[in-house]
Amino acid sequence: MGEPINVTVTGAAGQIGYALLFRIASGQLLGADKKVKLRLLEIPAATKAAEGVALELQDGAFPALAGVDVFDNPKAAFDGTNVALLVGARPRTKGMERGDLLEANGGIFKPQGEAINAGAAADIKVLVVGNPANTNALIAQQHAPDVPADRFTAMTRLDHNRALAQLAGKLGVSVEELKKVTIWGNHSATQYPDVSHALVNGKSVAAAINDQAWLADEFIPRVAKRGAEIIEVRGASSAASAASAAIDHVYTWVNGTAEGDWTSAGVISDGSYGVAEGIISSFPVTAKDGQFSIVQGLEIDDFSRTRIDASVAELVEEREAVRKLGLI
Ligand code: NAX
Numbered sequence: 001m002g003e004p005i006n007v008t009v010t011g012a013a014g015q016i017g018y019a020l021l022f023r024i025a026s027g028q029l030l031g032a033d034k035k036v037k038l039r040l041l042e043i044p045a046a047t048k049a050a051e052g053v054a055l056e057l058q059d060g061a062f063p064a065l066a067g068v069d070v071f072d073n074p075k076a077a078f079d080g081t082n083v084a085l086l087v088g089a090r091p092r093t094k095g096m097e098r099g100d101l102l103e104a105n106g107g108i109f110k111p112q113g114e115a116i117n118a119g120a121a122a123d124i125k126v127l128v129v130g131n132p133a134n135t136n137a138l139i140a141q142q143h144a145p146d147v148p149a150d151r152f153t154a155m156t157r158l159d160h161n162r163a164l165a166q167l168a169g170k171l172g173v174s175v176e177e178l179k180k181v182t183i184w185g186n187h188s189a190t191q192y193p194d195v196s197h198a199l200v201n202g203k204s205v206a207a208a209i210n211d212q213a214w215l216a217d218e219f220i221p222r223v224a225k226r227g228a229e230i231i232e233v234r235g236a237s238s239a240a241s242a243a244s245a246a247i248d249h250v251y252t253w254v255n256g257t258a259e260g261d262w263t264s265a266g267v268i269s270d271g272s273y274g275v276a277e278g279i280i281s282s283f284p285v286t287a288k289d290g291q292f293s294i295v296q297g298l299e300i301d302d303f304s305r306t307r308i309d310a311s312v313a314e315l316v317e318e319r320e321a322v323r324k325l326g327l328i
Helices: 015-025 044-059 074-078 098-119 133-142 157-171 205-209 212-224 226-234 240-255 302-324
Strands: 005-010 036-041 065-071 083-086 125-128 152-154 182-184 192-194 263-268 280-288 291-294
Touching: 005 015, 005 074, 015 036, 015 044, 015 240, 036 044, 036 074, 044 065, 065 074, 074 098, 083 098, 083 133, 083 240, 098 133, 098 302, 125 133, 125 240, 133 152, 133 263, 133 280, 133 302, 152 280, 157 182, 157 192, 157 205, 157 212, 157 240, 157 263, 182 263, 182 302, 192 212, 192 302, 205 212, 212 226, 240 263, 240 280, 263 291, 280 302
Parallel strands: 005 036, 005 083, 036 065, 083 125, 125 152
Antiparallel strands: 152 263, 182 192, 182 280, 263 280, 280 291
16 A cells, blocks of 8 residues: 555534545545545634544554544644645634635745645645635745645635536436536635536537526526535535535546546646636646646637626726735
8 A cells, every 4th residue: 555645624613524524534535445534624623523523533444544643733744745635724704895805815825835834745735625725725835935836725625526416407317427517716605617528428418408597597607606505595604515525626626537527626827818818717637647737729709708707807806916025
């Protein structure tokens, strides 16, 4: 099995953490043939709860789990880490302005970026789940100048998976029959779930659905607002599905995308498709040899252009806001 891989999870005592950690311990993050050492980071008020989760992880007797440590200090938690899952964030509370939210999260993701820069392993891969995920990832990335910028990613895989599930339901097919679905932009209600290049058993999804009104008025808002629907129905925000998507994101990053398919991830923009350079935006991406690459050369029709531009504009505004606050 080789040396254990160090995986740091922040927000380890939270609801996503509870669903995520057991899947990592069972070998689903990287592959069952790889041993994992878990490093749980929490705020001091929640380290006791994280210790409790660590006891339960021990009770799982997972062959792939080489150990669990709990930290309240980012420097220690990220020291030597290979994979960092940044789940803990400051949620938006009633009456909180966007500036306050960004500022509170800057206070979390700036020191975490610095700690990753100072001590993480050379092959560090970072996935930010905590919202606002894209801009939190940007803040962390900006404070880790010695780490290649493409190692910082934000999670839109849950949106991608939601889109696959909605399309599979509509078409009466299994999700494996679908390929080349894309989420563009921000992990927010402005995101653009795009089926214009998607295939069902090798044929156009848009042609198979043949209902532009359903795509524009039902599918897109359903996916983009699914988080709110879950809160309304479940009485709590998405947790197990978010954990599952985080597992998928890292597994794909490490083990690659299938030939002839792609996935969606928030990655640093190189200006492709007119997306402002330097923001962390969701794109169609392939993964190979542990690296994501933005899929190139796709035709963008007018409908897609408008939607992509709107979500990217929101990300650019968020970047301006965190610049003004001195967070980057
Ligand atoms: P919880 O409130 O259950 O857990 C968050 C945990 O983070 C808490 O235990 C808290 O003590 C901890 N925490 C706060 N600040 C920390 C810090 N500086 N260092 C370490 N830990 C810290 O939230 P949960 O439901 O687990 O959600 C976590 C985050 O995921 C939220 O920001 C949420 O908005 C976001 N989500 C992102 C999704 C995505 O697709 N990108 C979907 C699901 C989810 O909404």
